[in-house]
Amino acid sequence: MIRGVRGATTVKNNTEAEILNAAEELFIKMIEKNEIHPDDVASVFISTTEDLDAGFPAKGMRQIEGWQYVPVMCMREMPVPNSLKMCIRVMLHLNTDKDQTEIHHVYLREANILRPDLEK
Template identity: 55%
Template sequence: MVRGIRGAVTVKQNDGVEMVQATERLIAEMIEKNNIEPENVCSAFISATNDLDAMFPARALRELKGWENVPVMCMQELAVQGGLEKCIRIMMHVNTDASQKEIQHVYLEGAVVLRPDLQQSTN
């Protein structure tokens, strides 16, 4: 069964190094909490708000050993008035036997406000 696993993190500034480090931290927690193996990942969509253009956040996933063949696409998040700024979001599609209730979505830093009903992270 294919399940979607969501994650999001905010950064303090439009800095490529900070963006990649935050995305790496987010992906690492998603992997750990959901026991994700790259061979089971169908694809990943990574979006960033329009105030983040210093780096493609997908670079973080590309640098992970074993993840080189996972299809990944970066895109710009909708610019909704009053929306969360400096935010990177991930939607990962994973083959898993876990039920939807067992999936652990990850929201870090300021992104915890996006879906407090799904928040399971301690950050």
């Protein structure tokens, strides 16, 4: 079974260092909370809001030991009026036996407003 694991975070400044650090923090939390091994990951989609263009958040994942060969794609989030700015969103596709209710989605910093219903 392939399950989606969602995550999101925000940054205060559009700098490569801040984007990479925030992305790496998010990936590590998603990995830890869901006990994810890179060999179980089919792919990862990462989107950023249009105000983030100083670096690729996928590089944050590449800095984690063992994650160099996981297929990752970065893309631009839809520019919906009044939506959360300076945001990095992740959709990780995981091969797992876990039920949907056992998946832990991770929302950090200002992104926690995106899915308050998932707070555990």
